[in-house]
Amino acid sequence: MDVRIVNHSKHPLPSYQTIESAGMDLRANTDEDITLNPMERKLIGTGLHIELPVGFEAQIRPRSGLAYKFGITVLNSPGTVDSDYRGELKVLLVNLSEQTVTLKDGERIAQLVVARHEKITWMEADSLTDTERGQGGYGSTGR
Numbered sequence: 001m002d003v004r005i006v007n008h009s010k011h012p013l014p015s016y017q018t019i020e021s022a023g024m025d026l027r028a029n030t031d032e033d034i035t036l037n038p039m040e041r042k043l044i045g046t047g048l049h050i051e052l053p054v055g056f057e058a059q060i061r062p063r064s065g066l067a068y069k070f071g072i073t074v075l076n077s078p079g080t081v082d083s084d085y086r087g088e089l090k091v092l093l094v095n096l097s098e099q100t101v102t103l104k105d106g107e108r109i110a111q112l113v114v115a116r117h118e119k120i121t122w123m124e125a126d127s128l129t130d131t132e133r134g135q136g137g138y139g140s141t142g143r
């Protein structure tokens with residue numbers, strides 16, 4: 001599926017790292033190094049603008065390597081990109097480690113997964129059907 005993209009960054013278009021990757025890595029597009037102190041969050045531009053077809057969304061998800069090695073994750077994970085959004089794709093990173101972390105321009109900081117989504121209409125009712133789970137949740141089935 002072709003998706004229109006405008007690349008205002010200094011970097012190549014995001015691409016799949018392997019033939020069957022679900023996500024394309026997003027690169028930081030910044031003039032200066034990005035420094036994230038412990039518990040600090042920053043919104044980082046990618047310089048990319050996309051036009052998703054109606055019925056599709058894109059999710060901005062963390063990279064597991066950055067999370068595991070440095071405690072860097074996407075604060076609003078998964079970030080939701082709506083198909084009608086024409087602004088710059090941005091990545092909201094947070095440093096959950098106890099060390100300051102520096103990221104460089106062009107570094108792959110998150111990944112973008114494009115997915116279909118349903119659009120629903122509500123059918124308002126007075127009650128819902130019975131199920132085995134019922135109202136149980138939040139560990140109701142034990143550990």
Ligand SMILES: O=c1ccn([C@H]2C[C@H](O)[C@@H](COP(=O)(O)OP(=O)(O)OP(=O)(O)O)O2)c(=O)[nH]1
Nearest residue numbers: 060076079080081082083085088089090091092
């Ligand atoms: O990680 C993200 C999350 C969102 N967006 C863009 C695309 C999305 O379509 C728009 C709005 O996102 P969202 O609906 O999550 O934010 P909001 O706080 O509800 O803002 P709004 O009132 O603009 O919808 O911001 C990003 O670039 N990166």
Ligand SMILES: [Mg+2]
Nearest residue numbers: 080081082085
């Ligand atoms: Mg919103």
